[in-house]
Amino acid sequence: MSKQYVTDCDYCGEISLCQDDGAGGTTCSSCKRRQEEKTLVLEFSGTFFIAAKDVKFQSISSVLGSSEDPVINGEDWLKLSEKDRQKYILQSIAHVARDCQDINIDSLKITEEET
Ligand SMILES: [Zn+2]
Secondary structure: OOOEEEEEOOOOOOEEEEEEOOOOOEEEHHHHHHHHOOOEEEEEEEEEEOOHHHOEEEEHHHHOOOOOOOEEEHHHHHHOOHHHHOOEEEOOHHHHHHHOOEEEEEEEEEEEOOO
16 A cells, blocks of 8 residues: 555545555545546447337437427337438437347457557
């Protein structure tokens, strides 16, 4: 355990119990933990199969602050013309992944984030 002392952390600026960061500065325990935390990068390509009613689309103009019908489901989206479909974007790929009936993964690559 390295020596600790109360000073201002070089990373967040908070006055707290800090230790040497190994680079001539000081770091608090939560900033040190953040630096040591590893992040995985998952790159994949694949296909989701999901009931149209379970997909939410968000109007692009509502993203920009307008108040017209901001969110529709996939059944409503299917009724739109090709041109009107372009006024909407998928609201959440994470919700599609969570709610889908099936998924085919063509490729999946997991690496550690470069820092
Ligand atoms: Zn800090």
